[in-house]
Amino acid sequence: xxxxxxxxxxxxxxxxxxxxxxxxxxxxxxxxxxxxxxxxxxxxxxxxxxxxxxxxxxxxxxxxxxxxxxxxxxxxxxxxxxxxxxxxxxxxxxxxxxxxxxxxxxxxxxxxxxxxxxxxxxxxxxxxxxxxxxxxxxxxxxxxxxxxxxxxxxxxxxxxxxxxxxxxxxxxxxxxxxxxxxxxxxxxxxxxxxxxxxxxxxxxxxxxxxxxxxxxxxxxxxxxxxxxxxxxxxxxxxxxxxxxxxxxxxxxxxxxxxxxxxxxxxxxxxxxxxxxxxxxxxxxxxxxxxxxxxxxxxxxxxxxxxxxxxxxxxxxxx
Amino acid sequence: xxxxxxxxxxxxxxxxxxxxxxxxxxxxxxxxxxxxxxxxxxxxxxxxxxxxxxxxxxxxxxxxxxxxxxxxxxxxxxxxxxxxxxxxxxxxxxxxxxxxxxxxxxxxxxxxxxxxxxxxxxxxxxxxxxxxxxxxxxxxxxxxxxxxxxxxxxxxxxxxxxxxxxxxxxxxxxxxxxxxxxxxxxxxxxxxxxxxxxxxxxxxxxxxxxxxxxxxxxxxxxxxxxxxxxxxxxxxxxxxxxxxxxxxxxxxxxxxxxxxxxxxxxxxxxxxxxxxxxxxxxxxxxxxxxxxxxxxxxxxxxxxxxxxxxxxxxxxxxxxxxxxxxxxxxxxxxxxxxxxxxxxxxxxxxxxxxxxxxxxxxxxxxxxxxxxxxxxxxxxxxxxxxxxxxxxxxxxxxxxxxxxxxxxxxxxxxxxxxxxxxxxxxxxxxxxxxxxxxxxxxxxxxxxxxxxxxxxxxxxxxxxxxxxxxxxxxxxxxxxxxxxxxxxxxxxxxxxxxxxxxxxxxxxxxxxxxxxxxxxxxxxxxxxxxxxxxxxxxxxxxxxxxxxxxxxxxxxxxxxxxxxxxxxxxxxxxxxxxxxxxxxxxxxxxxxxxxxxxxxxxxx
Ligand SMILES: Nc1ncnc2c1ncn2[C@@H]1O[C@H](COP(=O)(O)OP(=O)(O)OP(=O)(O)O)[C@@H](O)[C@H]1O
Ligand SMILES: [Mg+2]
Numbered sequence: 001x002x003x004x005x006x007x008x009x010x011x012x013x014x015x016x017x018x019x020x021x022x023x024x025x026x027x028x029x030x031x032x033x034x035x036x037x038x039x040x041x042x043x044x045x046x047x048x049x050x051x052x053x054x055x056x057x058x059x060x061x062x063x064x065x066x067x068x069x070x071x072x073x074x075x076x077x078x079x080x081x082x083x084x085x086x087x088x089x090x091x092x093x094x095x096x097x098x099x100x101x102x103x104x105x106x107x108x109x110x111x112x113x114x115x116x117x118x119x120x121x122x123x124x125x126x127x128x129x130x131x132x133x134x135x136x137x138x139x140x141x142x143x144x145x146x147x148x149x150x151x152x153x154x155x156x157x158x159x160x161x162x163x164x165x166x167x168x169x170x171x172x173x174x175x176x177x178x179x180x181x182x183x184x185x186x187x188x189x190x191x192x193x194x195x196x197x198x199x200x201x202x203x204x205x206x207x208x209x210x211x212x213x214x215x216x217x218x219x220x221x222x223x224x225x226x227x228x229x230x231x232x233x234x235x236x237x238x239x240x241x242x243x244x245x246x247x248x249x250x251x252x253x254x255x256x257x258x259x260x261x262x263x264x265x266x267x268x269x270x271x272x273x274x275x276x277x278x279x280x281x282x283x284x285x286x287x288x289x290x291x292x293x294x295x296x297x298x299x300x301x302x303x304x305x306x307x308x309x310x311x312x313x314x315x316x317x318x
Numbered sequence: 319x320x321x322x323x324x325x326x327x328x329x330x331x332x333x334x335x336x337x338x339x340x341x342x343x344x345x346x347x348x349x350x351x352x353x354x355x356x357x358x359x360x361x362x363x364x365x366x367x368x369x370x371x372x373x374x375x376x377x378x379x380x381x382x383x384x385x386x387x388x389x390x391x392x393x394x395x396x397x398x399x400x401x402x403x404x405x406x407x408x409x410x411x412x413x414x415x416x417x418x419x420x421x422x423x424x425x426x427x428x429x430x431x432x433x434x435x436x437x438x439x440x441x442x443x444x445x446x447x448x449x450x451x452x453x454x455x456x457x458x459x460x461x462x463x464x465x466x467x468x469x470x471x472x473x474x475x476x477x478x479x480x481x482x483x484x485x486x487x488x489x490x491x492x493x494x495x496x497x498x499x500x501x502x503x504x505x506x507x508x509x510x511x512x513x514x515x516x517x518x519x520x521x522x523x524x525x526x527x528x529x530x531x532x533x534x535x536x537x538x539x540x541x542x543x544x545x546x547x548x549x550x551x552x553x554x555x556x557x558x559x560x561x562x563x564x565x566x567x568x569x570x571x572x573x574x575x576x577x578x579x580x581x582x583x584x585x586x587x588x589x590x591x592x593x594x595x596x597x598x599x600x601x602x603x604x605x606x607x608x609x610x611x612x613x614x615x616x617x618x619x620x621x622x623x624x625x626x627x628x629x630x631x632x633x634x635x636x637x638x639x640x641x642x643x644x645x646x647x648x649x650x651x652x653x654x655x656x657x658x659x660x661x662x663x664x665x666x667x668x669x670x671x672x673x674x675x676x677x678x679x680x681x682x683x684x685x686x687x688x689x690x691x692x693x694x695x696x697x698x699x700x701x702x703x704x705x706x707x708x709x710x711x712x713x714x715x716x717x718x719x720x721x722x723x724x725x726x727x728x729x730x731x732x733x734x735x736x737x738x739x740x741x742x743x744x745x746x747x748x749x750x751x752x753x754x755x756x757x758x759x760x761x762x763x764x765x766x767x768x769x770x771x772x773x774x775x776x777x778x779x780x781x782x783x784x785x786x787x788x789x790x791x792x793x794x795x796x797x798x799x800x801x802x803x804x805x806x807x808x809x810x811x812x813x814x815x816x817x818x819x820x821x822x823x824x825x826x827x828x829x830x831x832x833x834x835x836x837x838x839x840x841x842x843x844x845x846x847x848x849x850x851x852x853x854x855x856x857x858x859x860x861x862x863x864x865x866x867x868x869x870x871x872x873x874x875x876x877x878x879x880x881x882x883x884x885x886x887x888x889x890x891x892x893x894x895x896x897x898x899x900x901x902x903x904x905x906x907x908x909x910x911x912x913x914x915x916x917x918x919x920x921x922x
Contacts, residue, residue, distance in 0.1 A: 074469055075919045092472075092477055095476075100473040105470075106470045122392030123474035125388050
């Protein structure tokens with residue numbers, strides 16, 4: 001990948017229309033008597049734009065799924081609001097344009113793959129021909145063509161995941177929310193899933209995904225948010241976040257080793273041709289561990305700028 | 319047959335019923351909105367709560383407008399598939415077993431086997447169908463929520479109303495199929511079980527002769543089958559009847575070498591009655607609003623004393639020569655209350671008399687014998703004798719002298735001193751015709767269908783906000799309160815008015831005290847302070863039950879099985895009213911369910 005290339009996404013940088021917006025969105029789970037059980041999400045402000053691939057990261061129980069559920073209207077905010085396509089998240093009409101892959105594929109086990117897709121297609125009020133066409137296409141796409149007549153109860157975890165993805169795309173959604181899309185998939189499946197996500201983006205769709213597989217996130221996401229115990233710790237463009245600001249890396253091709261000292265000198269005065277200069281990247285894994293460690297060491301604060309070697313502005317993204 | 323009230327014409331009934339329905343529905347909606355506001359106000363303050371409730375209602379209404387038949391149908395299909403997966407068809411096996419056992423333990427020699435079999439089959443069908451849909455409907459949605467499969471559904475553009483309606487529809491479909499199968503099997507079972515014939519042996523027949531000694535026919539008796547035999551009367555042309563016994567009769571036909579007895583007639587009937595209005599004369603011959611209540615049977619049936627001028631008088635109207643050209647087919651059920659045993663195997667004797675309501679002219683008295691529990695027929699011919707002032711009689715034409723503008727009075731009097739006749743308005747009627755029994759049976763099944771629909775809707779509604787077992791209890795509670803709604807209403811009236819005679823024994827606390835102290839319920843309490851406190855507490859306890867009783871459905875009132883078992887055609891007006899009532903309840907429950915589900919966090 002070309003690290004120092006221009007902006008990875010066609011949109012962003014404050015342009016493009018906002019698809020998802022949260023303002024002070026928070027969620028406290030309560031028990032039957034209204035006593036608070038768990039603050040799952042502390043006030044969160046997010047803006048996600050059309051055509052973005054947005055990653056939600058965080059340790060287990062940090063509120064990623066909770067955030068998605070709030071955006072889908074499956075649970076109601078304790079305070080603040082979540083807007084999707086400009087209307088409230090509890091408005092069902094927005095679901096016409098959304099695809100959702102839950103954490104585990106919650107599907108009816110007594111249906112087979114075709115029946116499953118047909119059923120969800122009906123829920124989108126799709127006419128029969130279109131349902132059949134989309135179902136066949138998606139079953140083919142997720143590689144279940146041979147198993148399409150088998151009941152889901154017989155499916156393996158990865159197969160269930162695949163039909164779950166197909167189900168999420170039945171309506172050709174504009175906004176796709178994927179809760180750990182690669183969990184349970186084999187390496188080929190994971191690769192295909194990543195290709196699929198990038199392909200969705202290429203077709204102008206917006207993707208929000210949660211994942212623990214940081215390499216996957218690093219590969220596909222334009223922007224990420226890191227949650228820790230319900231609190232936003234980090235938010236920004238992946239490339240900005242991963243750039244090590246206080247280090248300069250120089251790469252060149254076709255130079256004899258003896259010329260190194262000379263080049264340094266030359267570089268000091270004027271730039272040479274074919275010379276690449278930039279900040280090296282850390283891996284997302286390193287960043288993630290640092291953010292979490294920092295959050296644990298100093299609770300209640302956004303990740304320190306020093307962590308990423310300056311360049312603080314990029315975290316105030318959006 | 320129990321008929322508490324006259325059946326109003328549907329066209330006259332529906333208007334006021336609709337107004338009451340809308341009023342009750344509106345009231346319930348306002349109460350629900352108020353409750354929602356209260357709970358929200360605790361968490362968010364009064365203003366924000368008002369805003370939330372308002373927006374919730376708007377969103378709910380917008381959802382209703384967006385309801386799509388295709389989605390509802392998809393969810394209904396899913397519910398059917400789920401039911402099949404839960405092996406509901408097993409219930410058909412259970413029903414088969416019940417039929418098998420019924421074949422053994424129901425006695426075909428009983429007084430009225432038709433009644434027994436139909437009543438049993440309808441009750442069994444009703445119970446099984448309602449039980450199945452109850453179990454399906456209360457456990458389905460909670461299971462879906464627990465397994466979280468509902469999350470994949472609600473993140474599609476599915477309205478909560480569609481989820482509720484789809485489930486009601488799906489389970490109702492399952493119930494309908496079960497009901498159809500059970501109904502058909504039950505019908506076949508009943509028809510097979512009660513159909514029978516007899517033989518007639520030559521030695522059981524005696525020739526009848528006319529004055530000249532020529533043989534004009536025969537009388538005798540049939541063989542004893544299924545615990546009964548009939549008296550046989552054969553006319554000169556060789557045909558005759560095996561007279562009514564056990565609620566039916568047979569036709570008799572001469573065949574080679576003897577007589578053949580046909581199938582039982584009158585066992586499975588659907589009579590169409592023309593009913594009159596009833597008033598009473600007391601033992602001194604004075605008009606009374608009521609007869610004498612002897613405290614047994616149902617309150618609606620009144621008793622007249624034998625050997626006195628006491629009479630029960632029906633006034634029929636709409637009698638015409640066109641409708642009844644040959645005479646009036648009067649049918650009657652007369653109950654007996656004996657104050658002394660008399661000869662128990664004999665009926666109690668009495669008379670039926672006709673009277674012109676305008677001129678007061680009376681016919682001769684037709685003697686009757688009250689046989690309890692069966693419908694007696696008395697065919698009043700066109701030419702009847704009338705009483706003259708000098709004590710003589712004169713034969714007149716029924717329509718010329720006795721029927722006035724289609725109106726006619728029928729007087730019933732009991733002849734035996736110390737015995738009483740008990741009658742209700744519905745007990746005397748002119749049979750205007752016969753409906754088909756199969757159709758009537760199907761209409762009876764329709765009553766079960768209504769009950770099934772209501773149970774389904776109720777179960778699904780409760781399952782939108784309660785866990786399965788709790789939803790089941792709640793449904794049963796509503797059905798139970800609905801079943802006793804008449805009693806609860808009277809009990810409350812008794813509490814409020816202090817009229818002890820309406821329901822003796824008082825409310826729940828008072829009854830408990832009476833049980834503990836083993837006090838008779840017929841003795842009212844002195845108004846001591848303690849008694850008054852208890853009565854006041856009872857009234858407070860009863861108020862919400864009274865309210866509930868006025869809006870909860872009564873499945874037994876929706877049932878029309880009584881008509882079928884008693885052999886009366888179910889009036890179309892009644893069926894239409896029941897259909898409207900059912901629709902009203904289902905719509906109300908579906909709406910309530912939709913709002914409850916919408917207000918619920920489906921994923922928490
Ligand atoms: N229904 C619930 N009732 C109470 N607490 C809940 C509920 N659902 C989630 N929580 C709590 O909210 C917090 C956030 O949960 P959430 O499912 O959003 O985490 P997550 O980031 O998706 O974790 P994971 O990576 O394990 O999927 C957790 O502490 C969890 O225990
Ligand atoms: Mg999660």
